[in-house]
Amino acid sequence: MPEMLEVEEYRRLAALTLGRTITGVHAPDAWFLKGGLTPAQVTEVLLGRSFAADRRIGKLLLLDVDAGPTLGLRFGMTGRILVDGRAAIDRLEYSSDRNDPRWDRFGLDFADGGSMRMRDPRRLGGVELDPDEGRLGIDAAAITQAELRDVLGASDAPLKARLLDQARVAGIGNLLADEMLWRAGLDPARPSRSLSPADLRRLHRHLRATLDELGARGGSHMGDLQEMRSRDGVCPRDGTPLSRRTVGGRTTYSCPGHQR
DNA sequence: ATTGTGGCCTGCCCGC
């Protein structure tokens, strides 16, 4: 589920754990630990310690252990975080109830009786120690127009594929990409290099506006296009039946009428 | 190096 807007909410929630002494580490699912990390190792690193800082790059949530390493949390498509039993986002798409304690893949207990949990039905997320932050591009929330131009580059790859490439720009997922391209009136399948200076300006403006607006509304699934993301959806702007294709390896909805 | 594909893993929804 989470794109950068959701992970940003997770970060705010995780900030509540800063400075609290970790008295318990639960890693019941070894598969959920990445980069060779073992339950014993992660326990050793965290027990008796606390987090000093919370950070986010794209969809990666980072918790810096006080005078220690960094815990990296990824949420895949269905992961969420709970702190002291509270979730950042109560409503989840594609599910009536993704809130079953059986799906807890990683957790911490704190000395004050509180807790943090990662709950992920599909187990596509994970926990990693000192993740390679350099593999991620600039965070989409802060990208400038010039940086966006560099991201798109002189590539024949589909525009949407570039926006989804986390090594170039971090944080944009499938729903946000469709929404901002729809708003900007740009065909997701257009070669990345084909944008005119005016196209680039428009995309940059709508990228920022999409993140701002959907963030304020409560998440990546709050876009204007979202409710029409179905087989018989029509463009909310001009009523044209929406196109459904695979672009950049992902299901893509776009309006053949105004996205060029 | 860049780009596309398949696969990971599990749950849910729809149609029969």
Add this chain to the structure above:
DNA sequence: TGCGGGCAGGCCACAA
């Protein structure tokens, strides 16, 4: 009611 197929907001290894 049960079952199979398709689908899902991410990411990685792999191949061309």
